[in-house]
Amino acid sequence: MNLDQTRLALLGTGNMGEAVLAGALRAGVAPANVVATSRRAERVAEVAARHGVRTTLDNVEAVRDADVVVVAVKPKDVGALLTSVGDALAPHAVVVSVAAGLSAAFFEGRLPGRQPVVRVMPNTPAAIGAGMSAVSRGTHATDDDVALVLAVLEGTGDAVEVPEAYQAASGAVAGSGPAYMFYVLDALAEAGVAVGLSRDLASRLAVQTMLGSARLIAETGEHPALARERVTSPGGTTVQGLRALDEGGVRAAFIAAVEAARDRTNEIAAELEG
Numbered sequence: 001m002n003l004d005q006t007r008l009a010l011l012g013t014g015n016m017g018e019a020v021l022a023g024a025l026r027a028g029v030a031p032a033n034v035v036a037t038s039r040r041a042e043r044v045a046e047v048a049a050r051h052g053v054r055t056t057l058d059n060v061e062a063v064r065d066a067d068v069v070v071v072a073v074k075p076k077d078v079g080a081l082l083t084s085v086g087d088a089l090a091p092h093a094v095v096v097s098v099a100a101g102l103s104a105a106f107f108e109g110r111l112p113g114r115q116p117v118v119r120v121m122p123n124t125p126a127a128i129g130a131g132m133s134a135v136s137r138g139t140h141a142t143d144d145d146v147a148l149v150l151a152v153l154e155g156t157g158d159a160v161e162v163p164e165a166y167q168a169a170s171g172a173v174a175g176s177g178p179a180y181m182f183y184v185l186d187a188l189a190e191a192g193v194a195v196g197l198s199r200d201l202a203s204r205l206a207v208q209t210m211l212g213s214a215r216l217i218a219e220t221g222e223h224p225a226l227a228r229e230r231v232t233s234p235g236g237t238t239v240q241g242l243r244a245l246d247e248g249g250v251r252a253a254f255i256a257a258v259e260a261a262r263d264r265t266n267e268i269a270a271e272l273e274g
């Protein structure tokens with residue numbers, strides 16, 4: 001899809017908004033057709049300087065004429081934002097939510113008319129085109145609306161459409177997932193320091209190992225359990241390391257982490273949607 005005429009408004013250009021912005025530009029949205037907002041003048045100045053897009057503190061001005069409006073403020077700030085911009089939206093404008101927890105119906109209920117809404121759960125590696133997004137359509141979003149959103153997200157990395165019921169679980173795995181991976185990287189590097197490596201060396205070893213392992217699985221399609229077996233020589237070193245991970249309950253801790261993040265997503269929805 002040719003995006004050079006697509007007009008994009010980004011409401012809330014913090015960590016996630018800026019990552020989506022970088023991806024949209026990479027996908028071919030023209031900087032002159034992008035307007036990004038924030039609450040603070042110094043923040044929009046930073047974003048304008050880094051990406052060459054138009055910026056404003058006025059969300060209503062930003063959404064006028066936009067074809068795609070990405071809402072990337074904290075979930076608690078979404079309701080008031082929608083009330084303020086609703087009447088200024090073009091009827092065809094696709095409203096994209098990246099807010100954890102909030103349903104497409106929450107958006108539809110606060111916007112006049114039959115506004116197309118697409119719910120997206122991205123993650124921060126989107127900033128470098130290595131993100132993963134779970135995408136779900138609202139009641140009024142058509143195939144063309146979803147295709148437009150997927151085209152805008154193209155430069156953020158991979159994206160998959162999922163039933164909205166899977167949003168909380170998808171967010172718990174991939175939306176929050178980078179934090180778990182950074183946690184593992186930090187712990188693995190720290191472990192290297194514990195056995196005598198310099199911090200720089202330990203970190204370099206850990207980062208490239210995570211990158212290479214993920215790429216190996218992505219490129220071969222091999223099941224991670226089989227790939228793990230091929231690292232694990234009988235009577236060798238790795239089996240002892242894996243035994244220690246099992247004794248530490250790491251697998252169970254990952255399940256608990258994903259369940260907790262999923263449950264918190266549902267709690268946010270219950271708190272804000274009633």
Ligand SMILES: NC(=O)C1=CN([C@@H]2O[C@H](COP(=O)(O)OP(=O)(O)OC[C@H]3O[C@@H](n4cnc5c(N)ncnc54)[C@H](OP(=O)(O)O)[C@@H]3O)[C@@H](O)[C@H]2O)C=CC1
Pocket residue numbers: 011012013014015016017037038039040043059072073074075077081098099100121122123124175176
């Ligand atoms: N961070 C992540 O990894 C992910 C986040 N998300 C979702 O993305 C959303 C944003 O999170 P995140 O980027 O981390 O949060 P940030 O706090 O980094 O960004 C939020 C931004 O929204 C701005 N903002 C708040 N209210 C308004 C308003 N009324 N008008 C314009 N701008 C406003 C803030 O401006 P200012 O700083 O000037 O106050 C800030 O720049 C959340 O809904 C979250 O659930 C989804 C997936 C992953």
Ligand SMILES: O=C(O)[C@@H]1CCC=N1
Pocket residue numbers: 100171175176
């Ligand atoms: O922690 C959060 O609430 C957001 C949503 C997914 C990742 N970060």
